[in-house]
Structure formats: C-alpha cells, structure tokens
Amino acid sequence: DSGVTQTPKHLITATGQRVTLRCSPRSGDLSVYWYQQSLDQGLQFLIQYYNGEERAKGNILERFSAQQFPDLHSELNLSSLELGDSALYFCASSAVIGGPNTGELFFGEGSRLTVL
C-alpha cells in the first residue's frame, strides 16, 4: 500500500460527459502529480501541484483541469469526454527531497476511465 488513495477505481461514462477523479496523497506529502496511461503506453505527465499551487504542466488538454485543496487532496476534472480519453489516470505524491529521501513518486492504484 503506497498510502496514496484514488477514487473511483473504475468509471464508465459517455462521450461529452464530465467526470472528477479524486486523490489523497500520502500523509505529509505536499506534491501531487497526475499522469495518464493509455492502452499499452507509458505514463504521460499531465500536471503537478505543490502545497496548493500549480507547479508544472505537461501534456494536459484544455478540457482537463485540476486543483489541490488546503487539505492537500487533489481533483482532476475531465470534461467534454472523447473516446480517446479512455485511460488509466494515476495520481502520485512525493515528499520534499532531502536527506535519504530520493524523491520517488508514490502512486495510487489509478482510476480506470472508460468512455463509450
């Protein structure tokens, strides 16, 4: 158990709809990252938040948005969904790098989104 919690684990919806994926990072981790993994693909970085502020942006579509709340949980909002948005969406968190901490990302189990 990585300590990162993602809900829902599975989600099936129709094209044009909007969904929200939720992530609770490990206790004490300030950074939250969102990644998308399409079928048989590597992980594509979407966006990172650090202590409530957007820190880095990757290949995130304009139809997608995210935020991190004061309690450090994060939500990824996906709107106007298309068939190609079907993927496994991972949330990860990391501690501040320093000392013996190598800054690895701890991943949740992912939210599998299917758009029909």
Add this chain to the structure above:
Amino acid sequence: AQKITQTQPGMFVQEKEAVTLDCTYDTSDPSYGLFWYKQPSSGEMIFLIYQGSYDQQNATEGRYSLNFQKARKSANLVISASQLGDSAMYFCAMRERNSGNTPLVFGKGTRLSVIA
C-alpha cells in the same frame, strides 16, 4: 525529443536467470535522478530503484541493480535470479533538476515475461 528511450518492447527470460532491461536518457542537466518502476498486470506502479547522477556507485536493491553508465547516458536495470512474479511492465524514468520536486518523465516501458 524523447528523453527516455526503452528500445525493448518485450523480453523473455528463463526463471532463475538474470535479465537486463535497457534504458537510455537524454539531458543536459548535470543534476538528475533515474528511477525504475514495475507495473504488474494489476496496474499499480511499484518503485524499484533509484540512481542519482552524482552517485559514485551503482544502486542495488535486493535482486535489482542499476548499471549506470553516465558517459553513455544509460541506466539499465538488471534483475538477478528471475522469478515468475517478475513478469510485468518495467518503466525507466528521469527527473531533471534533481534538487527539487519536479515531475518524472517515463519511457514507454518493456514488458518482461518470465518463463518457467
């Protein structure tokens, strides 16, 4: 330009044998970190091993070792004494500017199959 290249889409190895999974990277940043993750069929991402660009020795974690060749920009994962449970996707990843919490960039992965 692709920052992480994993040239082996799939690999087979006999149980109890050693196997090397290739990873090359591209960066002009002198400070970076290299990571390997395992993704079993269940989907979770499991951190295996880390190598910092300034580390003098190759990293080892149990049956996993990282063959770090800085001049060649390669960071191959060596798994010794393969087990059936090692069958999974393996991803190489890099973080640039290793002093801060920045996202990891992942390769496309190598699917390892261990044969009894």
